[in-house]
Amino acid sequence: MTKKGICDNFGNCPSKADQHVVIEIESDKEFVCPDCGNRLIPLDEWESRKKKRSLIPFPFILLVLTGVILAGIAFSFFKNSSFVKKKAGLSSSLQPKLLFSITTEDCLAQSLVRPLVLGFLHEDLKGKEIGWREQNPQSTELSFLLPDKTQALINIQTQKTTDGFDHLVSAKNELLISCRKIQAEELKRFPFDMTAPDHEIVIGQSAIAVLVNKQNPLNSLSLEQLEKIFAGNITHWKELNLPYQGKIILFVPDQRSSCSNQTLSSFFRHLPVDGARIKAVGVEEVKKAxxxxxxxxxxxxxxxxxxxxxxxxxxxxxxxxxxxxEAFKPNRFTIGTEEYPLAFRLYLYVTDKNSSWIHKFIHYVLSTQGQKCVSSLGFVGSGIEEASSGSIPTKGADEGNIIPLNASERYKSLVTGAKRVPFDIRFRFGSKELDNKGIVDIKRLAQFLLEPANKDKGVLLIGFTDNVGNHTYNLGLSFERAQSVANALKKEGITVVNVAGAGEEMPVASNDTEAGREKNRRVEVWLCAKK
Known part of the structure; x- marks a missing residue:
């Protein structure tokens, strides 16, 4: 069942409003223009207006035309007289220029996207006279003046990621920022591979944290146990073999204020909504509860x-x-290395990077300033200076338990005196090629090491595999993975001091699932002294 309407945002919506296109919208969706977000006029109401306009008497039209002509003559006179002076600095264009639009989830619009757009505006565009304007609940515009006095706009639209990908298929000059990766069914809608580096860009990381009251003796929980709690298969704390009584009451953030629900669904098979057990509240209310x-x-x-x-x-x-x-607590290090089980990436998707404005925005987001902005908002940006340091950190170190208790003596010997970089290099599924994040991280690491202050630093690389295959085979395969990273670094002019393979040692995820095995196929990066 669909509804038909017309967009009347003339001058700002060239493909729909200016062309008088009849737009069909599913009845269960917001009745707004898919291009500009303007609320649509129902088709029958539009036709009724047209009929009324056609009934205007001819003498009245003639009178109006006469008035317009006289007004034009008067305006021409005053324009060229000393009574009217053109205000210096105003743009000659009456319509603001739309640079690009960003589609994102409600939970990211306020917490990430708006601050990034403002950072881009201040740092790169040097914009002035900045102001926000809400077109409708799902569409907000940032209006500003460029240095050449051009009035410009950046539009931010909020909708579900699935709908965002639908829109991105046919949209131009648009970006999508999401807290999840594009899915297989969504990929089929595009004429090219949206997971390629030109179209899929990792701009930061985040995670889902699990909170309990400090009186609770529980310190760690398996993902399997957490899923059972959500499914209602575990309902009391005593079922976790704890000396603790009471029924488990779940508090989760509502979908508008948090990415948790959408992200959890990618980790767990089902997340039933049970109002008696699961309370959906605001983010601050979760902590208070x-x-x-x-x-x-x-x-x-x-x-x-x-x-x-x-x-x-x-x-x-x-x-x-x-x-x-191993069990990992969420912090900037374990989220950056993706060792924490509920860590996830923040993605930017773009169909066409030929737009100079989009290219500039992406460049800003991936720059040092852009990543500092990401980190300042509580997310995890890529910053080499944040690397955990020390020889062999203790098990309880808050910034990442770098050396697991089951680490081999060979591994300990390799990393003694080195500093681990706060990210691991991973690979495209079923391939030895670096994934999109790995490609960017390699370049960022190279840029860091080429700075004069770091001229004495070299790189140690340690590769890992899943547990498929025997130990000898996995040692060789893990070395090959580390060597592929070494080759990429050497192309950037970086000295690689040592390359090693650890096989299936120290898994960070379960080898019982494909997702877990993929996570275990990684390369750790350590900074050490050049030999």
Whole structure:
């Protein structure tokens, strides 16, 4: 069932409004223009208006035309007289120039996209006279003046990621920013590979944090246990073999204020909504509920709880683990290396990078300033200076348990005295090619090491595999992975001191699933002294 309407945003919507295109919208969707976000006029109402306009008497039309002609003569006179002076600096164009549009989820619009756009405006475009204007609940415009006095706009539209990909198929000068990767069915809609480096760009990372009251003796939880709690298969704390009583009450953020629900659905098979057990509230209400209720368990986006530490108040963040792997607590390091099980990437998708404005925006987001902006918002940007350091950090180190208890003596010997970079290099599925994030991270690492202050630093690379195959085979395969990263670094002029393979040692995810095995295929990057 569809509804038909006309967009009347004339002058600002050339492909729909200016062409008087009849737009069909599904009845269960917002009745707005898919191009500009303007609310549509129902087709029958539009036709009725046209009929009324056609009934205007001819004498009245003649009178209006006469008035227009006289007004034009008067305007021409005053324009060339000393009474009217052209205001210096005003753009000759009456219509603002739309540079590009960004589609994103509600949960990212305020927390990430708006600040990035403002940063781009201040740092790169040097815009002035900045102002926000809400066209409708799903569309906001940032209006500003460029240095050449051109009035310009950047549009931000909020909708579900699935709808965003639908729109991106036919849209021009548009970007999509998402907290999840494009799915197989969505890929089929595009005439090219949207996972290629030119179309899919990782701009940051985040994670889902699991909170409990500090009275709760629980410190770590498996993903399998967490899924059972959500599914209602575990309903009391005692079922986790804890000396702790009480029914588990779940608090999750609502979909508008958090990416947690959408992201959790990519980790778990099903997330039923049970109003008696699962309470959907605002982000701050989640923390308050866990603080006040000893039997509660809360879910929150990492940026909203990153200030919580083990000794801060009555709320604590749990460490999580997958079967056969170490438990990791979410922090900037474990999210950056993707060792924390519920870490996820933030993606920017673009169909056409030929637009100079889009190219400039992407360049800003990936720049040092752009990544600092990402980090300042509580997300995890790429910053080499944030690398955890020390010889062999202790097991309880807050910034990442770098050396697992089951690490081999050979591994410990390799990394002694080195500093680990806060990201791992991973590969495209079923390939030895670096994934899109790895390609960018290699270039960023090279840029860092080529700075004069880092001229004495070299690189140690250690490769890992999943547990498929025997140990000897995996040692060779892990070395090949590390060597492929070494080759990429050498092309950038970087000295690689040592390349090693550790096989299936120290998994960070379960080898029982394909997603887990893919996560275990990685290369750690360490900074060490040049030999």
């Amino acid at each position: 866990v603080l006040e209720n000893p039997t509660s368990l809360g879910i929150a986006d990492y940026p909203s709880v990153s200030e919580i530490s083990g000794a801060n108040g009555n709320v604590k963040i749990l460490s999580l683990f997958m079967k056969g792997a």
